Amino acid sequence: MNKQKEKYRKFKKWQHQPHQVAPLSKEQHECATCGTRFEGNYCPRCGQSASIGRYSFKKAFLLFLDVWGVGNRGMFRSLRDLILRPGYMIRDYLRGMQMAYFPPFKMLFLLCTLAFLVDSGLNIQSVNLIKQSETELLTPEEVKKDEKKIDHTKKKLTKAEIEKQNKKKELFRQMDSGELYLKAYQWVNKNISLVSLACLLLFSIPLFLLFRKSPDIPDLRFSECFVAMVYITNMLLIYSTFITMLIPSDTGDYIFYALGVPLVIIPIKQFSGYSYWSTIWRLIVSFIPFCIVVLLLILVIFFIYAYIFINY
Numbered sequence: 001m002n003k004q005k006e007k008y009r010k011f012k013k014w015q016h017q018p019h020q021v022a023p024l025s026k027e028q029h030e031c032a033t034c035g036t037r038f039e040g041n042y043c044p045r046c047g048q049s050a051s052i053g054r055y056s057f058k059k060a061f062l063l064f065l066d067v068w069g070v071g072n073r074g075m076f077r078s079l080r081d082l083i084l085r086p087g088y089m090i091r092d093y094l095r096g097m098q099m100a101y102f103p104p105f106k107m108l109f110l111l112c113t114l115a116f117l118v119d120s121g122l123n124i125q126s127v128n129l130i131k132q133s134e135t136e137l138l139t140p141e142e143v144k145k146d147e148k149k150i151d152h153t154k155k156k157l158t159k160a161e162i163e164k165q166n167k168k169k170e171l172f173r174q175m176d177s178g179e180l181y182l183k184a185y186q187w188v189n190k191n192i193s194l195v196s197l198a199c200l201l202l203f204s205i206p207l208f209l210l211f212r213k214s215p216d217i218p219d220l221r222f223s224e225c226f227v228a229m230v231y232i233t234n235m236l237l238i239y240s241t242f243i244t245m246l247i248p249s250d251t252g253d254y255i256f257y258a259l260g261v262p263l264v265i266i267p268i269k270q271f272s273g274y275s276y277w278s279t280i281w282r283l284i285v286s287f288i289p290f291c292i293v294v295l296l297l298i299l300v301i302f303f304i305y306a307y308i309f310i311n312y
Contacts (some may be wrong), residue, residue: 014085015084015085015088015270016088018088018092018097019077019092019097019100020166020219021083021100021281022039022041024039024040025039025040025050026039026042027039027050027124029043029050031043031046031048031050032048032052033048034046034048038069066092066207074099074100074101074102075102075107077100077101077102078101078107078234079095079238080101081101081128082231082234082235082238083235083238085237085270086231086232086235086266086267086270087266087267087268087269087270087271087272088270088271089101089231090119090227090228090231090232090267090271091216091217091270091271092225093231094217094224094228094271096189100233104154104227104230104231104234105197105230106232106235107231107234108193108196108197108233108234109193111237111238111241112192112193112196112233112237112243114237115192115237115244116130116189116192118241118244118245118248121247122245123244123248124245124246124247124248125243125248125249127248127249129244130189131249133185142162151243154288164310164311167309167310168310170309171306171310194234196304197230199294200226200229200230200233201226202290202293202294203229203286203287203290204222204225204226204229205222206285206286206289207225207229207282207283207286208222208225208226209286210282210285210286211268211272211274211282212225214271214272214273214274215272215273216271216272216273217271217272217273228267228268228271231267232267232268234268235263236260236264239256239259239263240256243255243256244256264283265279265280265283268283
């Protein structure tokens, strides 16, 4: 029992400790690009690494990984810290330790791409979850057609009015059959990164108002709050993608939903310095106006779509 307590104490100490940069090398180097002689890990004139030597397949592979951000040591460190010390890592990043960690927005786009690939079938069972969801959105029952014929003489409808009536019926048919929801689902999947950023931006506004005077960051800026939420979204994507890769089914979704609430609370509690109770009630209060605004936006978008569909 004492050993477990000691291990936990060391883990907590490691969580609070910021990333330690390796000391500079005292070995003399001559830059292969500009010929400058220097001590350290990088050329002070052109920035080339001192470890660059002759070309090899290994270096070609590492360069290929670097294009996608996977080979970057900051990426692996960011993934590790987002899992083991998310809030403290975010606080370190906001305080200026930006070279140690992978950029949050670039990581978001990469993780969204990976999540899309996993949902498309890159999982342990090769299940295409996107097609499966699209099938479930469409109702199996056929929409009943209106058999009543319009009496053009009695109602005196013009050709334009008849066309509007037909378009209204088509709009309701799309809603009843699930086609409208399917279109929205497909659009969200194609633009998941932009949708995520828009939702984060909306959620960051009430969150910032309640956390801007937090104990550990008493002068929190809105831009910093937004970046923190992007990193937390990256953390959720890591867990979600890993669970979906192993359990591509409703069971995997239920597991992630069960973990989702504590996964959001822990990093915000860590980087803000509030207690768990203070963090929880602030999150709940922030979530209420966010839900209202999202609902209003969905209604506005629907009415705009309906107006354009019927009138043009």
